[in-house]
Amino acid sequence: xxxxxxxxxxxxxxxxxxxxxxxxxxxxxxxxxxxxxxxxxxxxxxxxxxxxxxxxxxxxxxxxxxxxxxxxxxxxxxxxxxxxxxxxxxxxxxxxxxxxxxxxxxxxxxxxxxxxxxxxxxxxxxxxxxxxxxxxxxxxxxxxxxxxxxxxxxxxxxxxxxxxxxxxxxxxxxxxxxxxxxxxxxxxxxxxxxxxxxxxxxxxxxxxxxxxxxxxxxxxxxxxxxxxxxxxxxxxxxxxxx
Amino acid sequence: xxxxxxxxxxxxxxxxxxxxxxxxxxxxxxxxxxxxxxxxxxxxxxxxxxxxxxxxxxxxxxxxxxxxxxxxxxxxxxxxxxxxxxxxxxxxxxxxxxxxxxxxxxxxxxxxxxxxxxxxxxxxxxxxxxxxxxxxxxxxxxxxxxxxxxxxxxxxxxxxxxxxxxxxxxxxxxxxxxxxxxxxxxxxxxxxxxxxxxxxxxxxxxxxxxxxxxxxxxxxxxxxxxxxxxxxxxxxxxxxxx
DNA sequence: ACCTGAACACCGTTCAAGT
DNA sequence: ACCTGAACACCGTTCAAGT
Numbered sequence: 001x002x003x004x005x006x007x008x009x010x011x012x013x014x015x016x017x018x019x020x021x022x023x024x025x026x027x028x029x030x031x032x033x034x035x036x037x038x039x040x041x042x043x044x045x046x047x048x049x050x051x052x053x054x055x056x057x058x059x060x061x062x063x064x065x066x067x068x069x070x071x072x073x074x075x076x077x078x079x080x081x082x083x084x085x086x087x088x089x090x091x092x093x094x095x096x097x098x099x100x101x102x103x104x105x106x107x108x109x110x111x112x113x114x115x116x117x118x119x120x121x122x123x124x125x126x127x128x129x130x131x132x133x134x135x136x137x138x139x140x141x142x143x144x145x146x147x148x149x150x151x152x153x154x155x156x157x158x159x160x161x162x163x164x165x166x167x168x169x170x171x172x173x174x175x176x177x178x179x180x181x182x183x184x185x186x187x188x189x190x191x192x193x194x195x196x197x198x199x200x201x202x203x204x205x206x207x208x209x210x211x212x213x214x215x216x217x218x219x220x221x222x223x224x225x226x227x228x229x230x231x232x233x234x235x236x237x238x239x240x241x242x
Numbered sequence: 243x244x245x246x247x248x249x250x251x252x253x254x255x256x257x258x259x260x261x262x263x264x265x266x267x268x269x270x271x272x273x274x275x276x277x278x279x280x281x282x283x284x285x286x287x288x289x290x291x292x293x294x295x296x297x298x299x300x301x302x303x304x305x306x307x308x309x310x311x312x313x314x315x316x317x318x319x320x321x322x323x324x325x326x327x328x329x330x331x332x333x334x335x336x337x338x339x340x341x342x343x344x345x346x347x348x349x350x351x352x353x354x355x356x357x358x359x360x361x362x363x364x365x366x367x368x369x370x371x372x373x374x375x376x377x378x379x380x381x382x383x384x385x386x387x388x389x390x391x392x393x394x395x396x397x398x399x400x401x402x403x404x405x406x407x408x409x410x411x412x413x414x415x416x417x418x419x420x421x422x423x424x425x426x427x428x429x430x431x432x433x434x435x436x437x438x439x440x441x442x443x444x445x446x447x448x449x450x451x452x453x454x455x456x457x458x459x460x461x462x463x464x465x466x467x468x469x470x471x472x473x474x475x476x477x478x479x480x481x482x483x484x
Numbered sequence: 485a486c487c488t489g490a491a492c493a494c495c496g497t498t499c500a501a502g503t
Numbered sequence: 504a505c506c507t508g509a510a511c512a513c514c515g516t517t518c519a520a521g522t
Contacts, residue, residue: 033486058515069515071487079515129371129417131425136438143447156453160460165469168414169407175371176410183373196378205385211398218402227407227477234476235469275505300496311496313506321496 035065037075037085045086048123053130056083083127084134090124091117091137099144103151104236107166110144111228115170125174153239162235169231173224180219277307279317279327287328290365295372298325325369326376332366333359333379341386345393346478349408352386353470357412367416395481404477411473415466422461 043064047056058079062069076082094117099106118125133139142163149159194212202209211218285306289298300321304311318324336359341348360367375381384405391401436454444451453460 035487057513059513068488070489070517073516074486129421131421133435134438139435139447139450143450146449146453150449156449156456157460157463159449160453160457161464161469162472164415164418164461164464165411165473168411168418169473171417172410172414173406175413176406179371179373193375193381196376197381205381207388207392207398207401208381208385211388211402214398215402218399219406221399222403222406227403230404230476230480231407231411231473232476233479234472234474237475237479238472277506299494301494310507312498312508315497316505 033075035067035071035075040065040072040075041082041085044082045090048086048127049121052123053083053126058082080131084131087124087127087133087135089135089137090121091135096140103148104232107145107148107152107232107236108225108229110141110148111166111170111232112225114141114167115173115224115228118170118174119177122174122178125171125178128171129175149236152236154236158238162238165235166228166231169228170224173222173227275317277309277313277317282307282314282317283324283327286324287332290328290369291363294365295325295368300324322373326373329366329369329375329377331377331379332363333377338382345390346474349387349390349394349474349478350467350471352383352390353408353412353474354467356383356409357415357466357470360412360416361419364416364420367413367420370413371417391478394478396478400480404480407477408470408473411470412466415464415469 040061044056044061047060047064056079058072059069061082062072065072072082076085097109097113099109145163145166146156146159149162150156154162193208194215197205197209197212199209282303286298286303289302289306298321300314301311303324304314307314314324318327339351339355341351387405387408388398388401391404392398396404435450436457439447439451439454441451
């Protein structure tokens, strides 16, 4: 159940690229610590994976590590820092895909790879909402997107903006899907869009009342690849008419 | 300071369209309630406006209303329901803008109106992340977007998908801006992207290392209107090649 | 240097009792 | 019908003390 966490954990702990670690190299002086950052972060990551951010508390992590809550604060400044640390290394656990050579296809492929990867790690999306990207291993995707955009004729500034727009589409879709999944779990029928329309609204909102019956179907049919394709076309279109 | 809340509050409480209220019409039998839903929701809205979702607790609302926390549960099922209720009526507090006739311009104008409105109500964005749209007064924008898309030749299904993509761009940008604003407040220098790159990364990430120095500037220059324009071009482009 | 215990100032929500 | 009080099972974090 927790072998995915264990894997990325060992990736973190692997000594070769130790210079990359943000924590300063500690000489082993004084009392040797009985718990180390890597196990703390690993356990936190497992909790996030299995139960999401809402389930992660310092007290819970401490219990699973086998210490007091306060022992954690000796290794980590606060809960936020712990959350950020769970992110680093996760990108490296996903194999880098073959990418097409055509820059437009490449752009779409990388964007979809981002989307697909994160769709399988919903907790990462949740944590990303709270802070920014701290996982260096994910930057190759940004680089690829910017590079492809520039190959298609965008200026560096336009390429960076295009990256951000693509990211908004990817992130927005993931958040939307998660909200839907959460709502599906609750048997609780809070009324959302289609339910709150009556025939009386047909005049003001003709399309929406007409589509209300098909809304669930239409929502389910949303095709990220197709939409991202269209967005990319639009973004690259900037190059042709300056 | 709280007059915006007060306004939408009175909008809520206005009797004419009472049939719209989700709560069932209560006959005034039994002990008359000393606190009513509208004041609870109004106070919650003010707290959200002034201090954000993190500051909103049932206990806090109770204190400001002048009751015990548990009295609230007689008017509201749980905190989540209270949050959803704060949303309803907010859209009506914003005047509806004049819109251009050309459907493409109209599409962009409505999208920017959504963005601009929500940019001024950050708490709404925060609450929206937790649930779905419950404010009927906001649906005219969705209707306009779908209508314009269809006028441009999209099928209803494509129009709904296009709406969602536009929403992702709007929402994604707002979330991004809020995260940036929050980060700017903390003097705390957690290292985010540009700081974590060294010269050693120039080989793997040439564009990003080259742009690292300009990153803040480039981020600040992000032009939502321009990007949404490009996205809309791409989405409408679907119509021409079926 | 590393860990512990007790404490502070909070949470959302349930439940039994009051008027 | 509406409200209260006490209680349950939690939070993140500080602080003084232990080894």
